[in-house]
Amino acid sequence: MTSANMNRPIRGGAAAPAALPARGGVGLKPEHFRHILDTRPAIGFFEVHAENYMVAGGPFHRYLERIRADYPLSIHGVGLSIGGEDPLDEDHLDRLAALLARYQPESFSEHLAWSSHGGAFFNDLLPAPWHASTLARVCAHIDRVQERLGRHMLLENPATYVEFEASTMAESDFIAEVVKRTGCGLLLDVNNAYVSCINHHRDVRAYLRALPLAAVGEIHLAGHAREVDAAGAPLLIDSHGAPVAEAVWALYDFALSLVGPQPTLIERDNDIPEFPVLAAEARQAEVVMARHASFEIAA
Amino acid sequence: MNTTQAFADSLLRPEAPCPAGLKTWNGSDPAKRFAVYRNNVVVSLVDALADSFPVVQALVGEDFFRAMAAEFARGNPPRSPVLAWYGDGFADFVEYFPPAAGLPYLADVARLEWLRVEAWHAADAEPLPLAEMAARLADEAALPALRLALHPSLRLLRSAHPVVSLWAAHQAEDVSAALGAVDFADAEAALVVRDGLDVDILRIEAGAAEFVDKLLRGAALGEAAQASGPFDLPATLGLLLRSGAIIEATPAGRVS
Numbered sequence: 001m002t003s004a005n006m007n008r009p010i011r012g013g014a015a016a017p018a019a020l021p022a023r024g025g026v027g028l029k030p031e032h033f034r035h036i037l038d039t040r041p042a043i044g045f046f047e048v049h050a051e052n053y054m055v056a057g058g059p060f061h062r063y064l065e066r067i068r069a070d071y072p073l074s075i076h077g078v079g080l081s082i083g084g085e086d087p088l089d090e091d092h093l094d095r096l097a098a099l100l101a102r103y104q105p106e107s108f109s110e111h112l113a114w115s116s117h118g119g120a121f122f123n124d125l126l127p128a129p130w131h132a133s134t135l136a137r138v139c140a141h142i143d144r145v146q147e148r149l150g151r152h153m154l155l156e157n158p159a160t161y162v163e164f165e166a167s168t169m170a171e172s173d174f175i176a177e178v179v180k181r182t183g184c185g186l187l188l189d190v191n192n193a194y195v196s197c198i199n200h201h202r203d204v205r206a207y208l209r210a211l212p213l214a215a216v217g218e219i220h221l222a223g224h225a226r227e228v229d230a231a232g233a234p235l236l237i238d239s240h241g242a243p244v245a246e247a248v249w250a251l252y253d254f255a256l257s258l259v260g261p262q263p264t265l266i267e268r269d270n271d272i273p274e275f276p277v278l279a280a281e282a283r284q285a286e287v288v289m290a291r292h293a294s295f296e297i298a299a
Numbered sequence: 300m301n302t303t304q305a306f307a308d309s310l311l312r313p314e315a316p317c318p319a320g321l322k323t324w325n326g327s328d329p330a331k332r333f334a335v336y337r338n339n340v341v342v343s344l345v346d347a348l349a350d351s352f353p354v355v356q357a358l359v360g361e362d363f364f365r366a367m368a369a370e371f372a373r374g375n376p377p378r379s380p381v382l383a384w385y386g387d388g389f390a391d392f393v394e395y396f397p398p399a400a401g402l403p404y405l406a407d408v409a410r411l412e413w414l415r416v417e418a419w420h421a422a423d424a425e426p427l428p429l430a431e432m433a434a435r436l437a438d439e440a441a442l443p444a445l446r447l448a449l450h451p452s453l454r455l456l457r458s459a460h461p462v463v464s465l466w467a468a469h470q471a472e473d474v475s476a477a478l479g480a481v482d483f484a485d486a487e488a489a490l491v492v493r494d495g496l497d498v499d500i501l502r503i504e505a506g507a508a509e510f511v512d513k514l515l516r517g518a519a520l521g522e523a524a525q526a527s528g529p530f531d532l533p534a535t536l537g538l539l540l541r542s543g544a545i546i547e548a549t550p551a552g553r554v555s
Contacts, residue, residue, distance in 0.1 A: 054381045055420035056451070059496045062423075079380020085303045092380060117307035120376040123347070124339040126310075129302060129320075161332040162321045166302060199332075201324040227335075231327035237335060 020045050020072050020106045020218060020263035022289060024282030027267050032275040033063040041279050044286070045072035045106070047265050051079045053103075054095045068103055074218065074265065075105040079121065082141045082155070083128040084114035093148050100149055107218060107263070109154035109187045110145070112138065112175065129164035130174040135181075142182040154185040154217045159192035159224075159238035161199055171196070172210035185217035188259070190252045191244070191267075195224050195236040208255055216259045221252060221285060222267040241270030244281055253288050260295030309333070310340050311373045344372035344385065351386045352412045354469045355393065358405060367396055383420055386413060404460035404483070411462045411500065414454040414491045418498045421452035426543035435548045436536075443521025444551030447514050450544045452493035455508050455515075461485040463502035494543045501538065506530030511539070519551070 023044025028036075036046075046067060053060055079092060100108060113125035128134045145153055157175055169177075179186060188211065197204035223242030229235040244252075244266065256262070264285040266278050305318035317330035348368040349356055356364040371392045377385045390413055393399055394406035435445060456462065461481050466489075468477035488508035490501045503511070506528035513523035524532050539545050 051380050051382060055383050057423035058420045058452075058493060060420070062496060081380075085301070089380075095381070114303065115380065117303055119378055120307070120311075121378065121380050122307070122310055122340045122376065123343045123380075123382060124310075124336060126306065126336060161335045162323065162329050164302065165320050165322050229323065229325070229327045230331040231323075231325050233325050233327065235332060235335070 018072075018106050020074055022261040022263055024285040024289075025072075025074065025263060025265045026275075026278045026282050027265060027269065028064070028067065029268070029272050030060065030063070031272055032278075033059075033067070035275045036067055037063070040070065041275065043071065043279060043282055045074055045263060045265075047074035047076050047267075050075050050077040050096055050099055050108075053099055064103065073103055073105040074107040074109065074263070075100060075103065077108070077110040078125070079115055080110050080141075080145065081114045081116040081121075082110055082145070083112055083126075083134065083138055084116055084141075085137070086116055086118070088141050088144055089116065093145065097149055100151070107154060108149065108151060109156055109218065111156045111158060112178070113158050125158060127158060127160040127162060127164070129166040130169040130171055131166055132168070135169070135174060135177060138178055139181045142178065142184050146182065146184065152184055154187035155179070156187040156189050156220065157192050157196075157211070159189070159195040159199075159236075161235065161237075163200055170210065172207050176210070176212040179212040179215045184215070186212055186215040187218045187220060188213075188216045188255060188262075189220040189222070190255055191220065191222040191224055191248050192238060194245075194248050194251050195238050198234055198236050199229075201233075204251060205254060208251075208258065213259050216262055219252070219255065219262045219264040220267055221248060221264060221281070224248075239270060240267050243277075244284075249284070249288070252285070253291070256288060256292040256295070260292055261289035264289070306336075310337055311376060313337065313373075341369050341372055344376070345369050347382045347385050348372070348389060351416050352389065352409055354412055354466050355405060355409050357469050357474070358402065358408060358465070359399065363398070367393070367399065370396070383416065386416065389413065404458075404462065404465060407456070407458040407460050407462045408465055411456050411458075411466055411489055411491070414456055414489075415498050415500060418452035418454055418491045418493045421450075421493060424450050424546045426450070427545050427547055429540065432540060432545060432548060435550065438550075441550050443519060443524075445520045446517065446549045446551075447520065447539075447545050448547035448549070449511070449515060449539070450492055450546055452491070452498070453511070453515070453544050454491040455512055456489040456491070457486075457505060457508050458488070459486045461487045463487045463489045463500060466500055467502075490538070490542075490544075492542050492544045499542050501542065503535065503538065504530040507535040507538075510535060 021044050025045035026043050028046040028048045111125050115122050197207050221244045222240045223244055225237040225239040227235045266281040302320050309315040309318050317333045321329035323329050345365050345368040390406050390409035393409045399405050464481045471477035488503050488505050490503045492499055507530040509527035510523050
């Protein structure tokens with residue numbers, strides 16, 4: 001792990017597992033299970049959505065077990081609702097602990113967002129105002145997650161479409177404070193950063209510089225869709241349904257100039273192409289990483 | 300009402316106003332931006348239902364299915380983040396969805412597809428090796444007291460409609476020809492079981508479904524066969540064996 005924060009002990013914590021390699025990874029999709037087992041592509045790691053594997057048995061586990069045996073694995077949660085007002089779902093946390101115990105992933109990450117409220121699950125990553133009470137809640141939830149799982153998690157910066165009048169902090173300051181208080185790492189989603197900064201008319205390079213970059217443990221890259229808001233200004237949608245955009249590749253290059261090579265995932269959840277298309281994007285990430293191979297952390 | 304509550308309330312109600320307290324950098328109406336979330340929520344839930352109920356979708360067409368699924372999703376959002384289990388209750392909704400009243404078999408097709416989802420993700424278990432099963436079947440005198448443990452994925456559906464034929468027609472190369480051959484007056488029973496990595500959906504006799512149901516409830520072979528309507532016992536046992544549905548066979552007097 002790159003972060004000094006990562007040395008903060010977790011109560012009941014086990015030995016830290018090995019980290020993901022600083023290589024290109026691909027989100028694992030059932031459409032590609034057979035292809036991956038048949039061809040054993042040279043991919044740095046795979047990432048799965050935790051919730052898809054919270055079932056008793058069957059093909060998903062059968063394939064994941066075989067693929068995991070040969071590749072580093074990241075488990076990425078989409079359902080903990082860390083930013084939510086509901087208490088954390090302890091049953092869900094139990095399922096997560098069981099999944100992590102079974103697959104021993106090199107990394108576990110979740111989102112700075114909420115997805116459940118009043119017992120209903122909305123299956124989307126929803127925004128919260130950046131202020132003291134959200135901060136206290138998010139930190140309490142992350143403390144509980146890390147304690148229950150016995151390991152540090154990475155927290156992903158969000159893609160958002162609206163802002164709140166109630167916010168009193170900049171998003172980057174909010175994230176920096178969460179990392180400082182909980183010792184969690186940062187999953188830097190470069191596409192999310194780009195989408196949010198276009199949507200809210202922020203300087204994305206300044207936003208990146210203000211994040212707690214020493215805590216970065218993984219990077220996400222994905223495609224977005226272009227729409228316009230009610231005034232005709234660009235409104236980017238984090239669709240995960242297209243190739244990584246040129247502007248996001250350029251921002252990724254800039255991000256690596258700040259943090260050096262990092263495990264980098266190509267995320268694709270909609271309009272999923274043949275596996276080699278995603279593998280080529282993962283290789284492109286490694287080409288960018290190679291440009292930053294001599295990166296050294298500034299004193 | 301706090302921000303999250305207002306946000307959550309508006310997500311599932313297309314007629315609800317955009318929640319208060321939102322802002323945009325350029326002063327544009329936040330309702331258009333909020334609509335992205337509202338759309339994401341409903342579309343993702345409808346997509347999840349479309350994944351689980353492909354034959355229901357094929358039977359009614361994509362537009363009808365998506366409208367029906369959206370109405371279900373708005374009234375019945377998931378209670379768990381494990382979306383594999385989202386759709387329990389969809390068949391009952393379909394049964395009482397007035398625009399689908401002209402398709403009386405639709406709800407049972409949904410029930411069959413839901414059992415397929417359950418079987419797909421059910422716990423793993425190794426079938427009893429054929430040689431062992433043959434050895435246990437060899438002692439004819441002991442057969443009636445034999446108790447079978449069945450695969451955790453095994454499910455049964457008894458329908459007043461030809462659900463298995465309708466489902467199978469949609470797996471055929473020429474779907475409309477296969478559908479044309481379905482007799483809509485037929486009642487059918489289905490046995491659903493995962494064999495290896497695939498889920499089999501097999502048509503069985505009504506009496507055989509009763510028999511397998513009794514086995515599932517722990518009855519011994521003889522007792523289960525006697526208490527069921529007419530069916531071909533050797534053929535049914537053969538079917539269970541071939542589909543890997545028998546995971547243990549315990550003679551009387553032994554605790555499994």
